[in-house]
Amino acid sequence: MTSKLSLKKLAVLGTGKLGGILLRAYLKQKLFAAKNVTATVRHEEKAAALATELGVISSTDNRKAVRGADIVILGVKPQVVGDVLKEIKPELGKDTLVISVAASVPTAYIEQRLGEKVPVIRAMPNTCSIVGTGMTGICKGAHASAEHLEIAKALFDAVGRTVIVDEKNMDAVTGLSASGPAFAYIILESLAEAGVKVGLPRDVATLLAAQTMKGSASVVLETGDHPALLKDSVTTPAGCTIDGIMELEEGKLRVTLIKAVVKATQRASELLFEK
Numbered sequence: 245m246t247s248k249l250s251l252k253k254l255a256v257l258g259t260g261k262l263g264g265i266l267l268r269a270y271l272k273q274k275l276f277a278a279k280n281v282t283a284t285v286r287h288e289e290k291a292a293a294l295a296t297e298l299g300v301i302s303s304t305d306n307r308k309a310v311r312g313a314d315i316v317i318l319g320v321k322p323q324v325v326g327d328v329l330k331e332i333k334p335e336l337g338k339d340t341l342v343i344s345v346a347a348s349v350p351t352a353y354i355e356q357r358l359g360e361k362v363p364v365i366r367a368m369p370n371t372c373s374i375v376g377t378g379m380t381g382i383c384k385g386a387h388a389s390a391e392h393l394e395i396a397k398a399l400f401d402a403v404g405r406t407v408i409v410d411e412k413n414m415d416a417v418t419g420l421s422a423s424g425p426a427f428a429y430i431i432l433e434s435l436a437e438a439g440v441k442v443g444l445p446r447d448v449a450t451l452l453a454a455q456t457m458k459g460s461a462s463v464v465l466e467t468g469d470h471p472a473l474l475k476d477s478v479t480t481p482a483g484c485t486i487d488g489i490m491e492l493e494e495g496k497l498r499v500t501l502i503k504a505v506v507k508a509t510q511r512a513s514e515l516l517f518e519k
């Protein structure tokens with residue numbers, strides 16, 4: 245699949261944090277040739293900086309950018325998606341695949357604004373994609389085929405793992421794995437702070453915390469074992485871990501994390517309707 249992409253023309257509309265992470269990865273991995281890529285942003289000076297840094301055709305002109313594109317990635321904020329769709333509609337090829345990473349924006353919203361039969365994929369990646377350990381949920385719109393889904397999967401597999409979900413679950417993916425890195429960084433930072441409290445130098449404490457979180461996540465992913473079972477294997481009877489766990493339970497860590505994801509999921513459904 246990835247070799248098929250190298251001849252395709254890609255337009256990234258809204259090459260900000262996330263769009264930029266994806267585009268840099270695709271160029272680095274030679275998934276697309278720079279000469280076949282157009283990228284847009286809102287500010288002229290940012291467009292110029294992108295062109296210099298990445299060697300792609302970069303501008304603030306979305307209409308021009310999608311002309312002749314095989315794949316369009318919509319990387320603008322949810323509130324801007326409607327305006328961008330209106331702009332690009334007249335220029336979009338009938339077979340152009342539109343992939344939106346905008347939170348909160350249903351595929352039907354995009355389809356309605358682009359007219360009939362446009363293949364649309366909705367994706368929700370996360371910023372861990374920057375080091376190739378991203379997690380992306382994708383779903384397809386009414387006119388996207390299995391092949392379109394495969395293309396999108398290849399694009400997000402290039403920056404981590406991809407899971408195909410029902411569209412009704414996309415806000416939940418947003419609340420869990422797209423917002424999740426922020427939650428994980430707070431936990432990680434707190435563990436490092438704890439290390440400092442018990443006497444470790446800050447850099448050592450941060451390394452211990454980060455590698456421990458990475459290791460724990462890797463064990464879950466590689467063994468497929470239930471996290472509770474893995475937790476039990478660390479918890480020696482009358483040892484030190486159980487004392488730490490009692491503090492976590494008293495501090496309501498679990499319910500706090502559950503509530504954080506629930507709130508972020510609810511918020512994910514609201515973004516589109518704000519201007």
Ligand SMILES: NC(=O)c1ccc[n+]([C@@H]2O[C@H](COP(=O)([O-])OP(=O)(O)OC[C@H]3O[C@@H](n4cnc5c(N)ncnc54)[C@H](OP(=O)(O)O)[C@@H]3O)[C@@H](O)[C@H]2O)c1
Nearest residue numbers: 258259260261262285286287319320321322345346347369
């Ligand atoms: N950040 C995340 O963790 C994350 C995760 C998953 C999904 N997302 C989704 O990704 C999208 C972008 O988020 P982000 O965090 O990357 O935001 P961001 O850094 O603010 O990027 C948005 C980009 O859109 C550009 N832009 C604004 N109006 C435009 C227009 N009319 N035409 C073309 N480009 C325009 C901005 O240009 P300037 O730079 O010139 O202002 C900026 O580069 C959102 O829809 C968000 O829901 C984000």
